[in-house]
Amino acid sequence: MSSKVISFRLSDAEIEALQALQSSDDESLNQTAARLLRGIIGTPTALSTTSTPVDIQVLIRREVESALFTAAGIANSERMNELVRANTAYLADDINSLERKVDERLGELSA
Numbered sequence: 001m002s003s004k005v006i007s008f009r010l011s012d013a014e015i016e017a018l019q020a021l022q023s024s025d026d027e028s029l030n031q032t033a034a035r036l037l038r039g040i041i042g043t044p045t046a047l048s049t050t051s052t053p054v055d056i057q058v059l060i061r062r063e064v065e066s067a068l069f070t071a072a073g074i075a076n077s078e079r080m081n082e083l084v085r086a087n088t089a090y091l092a093d094d095i096n097s098l099e100r101k102v103d104e105r106l107g108e109l110s111a
Contacts, residue, residue, distance in 0.1 A: 013063070020059050042109065057095050061088055 010018065015029065022032045065084060 016063065017059065040105075042105070056099075057092055060091055060095070064088070
């Protein structure tokens with residue numbers, strides 16, 4: 001079976017998200033990206049049963065709050081709090097939709 005090297009750049013935020021999805025401390029970012037991509041396209045690799053599931057909603061909420069509340073000292077702004085709540089709800093809906101699709105795909109693969 002032949003193979004090709006795929007290469008692309010990720011932003012700092014994307015790297016942090018990828019690091020959060022590493023299944024262990026000794027898994028490289030390249031291995032993590034390959035594992036996730038293979039899972040999405042339907043050629044899953046064996047996952048360790050000891051890996052900790054990542055709650056994407058918690059990760060995104062933490063990163064967004066950190067970025068917003070440290071930038072320009074606007075932690076007490078009611079308008080900013082409204083924006084955080086609105087965007088958190090928006091992201092939660094999209095994340096829930098993605099999680100359903102992933103669960104459906106995993107169900108198809110295991111059948």
